[in-house]
Amino acid sequence: QLTPPPVPRVAVVLFVLKGKSVLLGRRRSSVGDSTFALPGGHLEFGESFEECAARELKEETGLDIGKREYLTVTNNVFVEAPKPSHYVTIFLRGVLVDPDQVPQNLEPEKCYGWDWYDWDDLPNPLFWPLEKMVRSGFSPFPTE
Numbered sequence: 001q002l003t004p005p006p007v008p009r010v011a012v013v014l015f016v017l018k019g020k021s022v023l024l025g026r027r028r029s030s031v032g033d034s035t036f037a038l039p040g041g042h043l044e045f046g047e048s049f050e051e052c053a054a055r056e057l058k059e060e061t062g063l064d065i066g067k068r069e070y071l072t073v074t075n076n077v078f079v080e081a082p083k084p085s086h087y088v089t090i091f092l093r094g095v096l097v098d099p100d101q102v103p104q105n106l107e108p109e110k111c112y113g114w115d116w117y118d119w120d121d122l123p124n125p126l127f128w129p130l131e132k133m134v135r136s137g138f139s140p141f142p143t144e
């Protein structure tokens with residue numbers, strides 16, 4: 001059985017904004033295990049970024065997101081993982097349809113749990129692509 005050479009993949013992740021807080025989950029994965037990351041996952045064939053973000057959020061947390069907006073893109077090469085991977089990661093933001101909806105941990109084999117974290121008091125350690133953005137001064141919140 002021939003193993004195809006690895007290729008870059010597209011991921012879409014979402015900043016779910018609630019006041020000054022964002023939704024983060026602690027990863028259960030060979031890539032960034034135990035670090036705090038955004039909800040999101042792989043772009044499927046034919047999907048828009050906005051569709052992917054809403055689908056992944058629903059699958060992972062049960063939450064329903066309102067209108068999504070594109071924020072930025074980063075290029076992330078995970079060489080330290082047992083199986084190296086490379087993601088072009090698209091970041092969107094949005095707010096919940098119902099601000100009182102509570103996140104559920106619907107994929108407990110991939111995540112230790114979801115919670116809201118104040119942007120000015122983020123948990124540690126953050127998943128490194130997110131850590132890098134935060135350090136660069138990036139903010140997912142709309143200005144003014």
Ligand code: 8DG
Nearest residue numbers: 011013031037038039040041042076087089129130
């Ligand atoms: P899927 O099968 O549901 O499509 O995928 P998943 O199991 O939900 O994938 P994931 O690891 O959550 O996301 C895919 C990749 O996206 C991940 O391996 C690396 C990249 N990625 C980043 N930053 C972030 C982030 O903050 N959160 C998530 N979930 N993935 C991120 O570069």
Ligand code: MG
Nearest residue numbers: 040041056060
């Ligand atoms: Mg997923």
Ligand code: MG
Nearest residue numbers: 039040041060
């Ligand atoms: Mg995911």
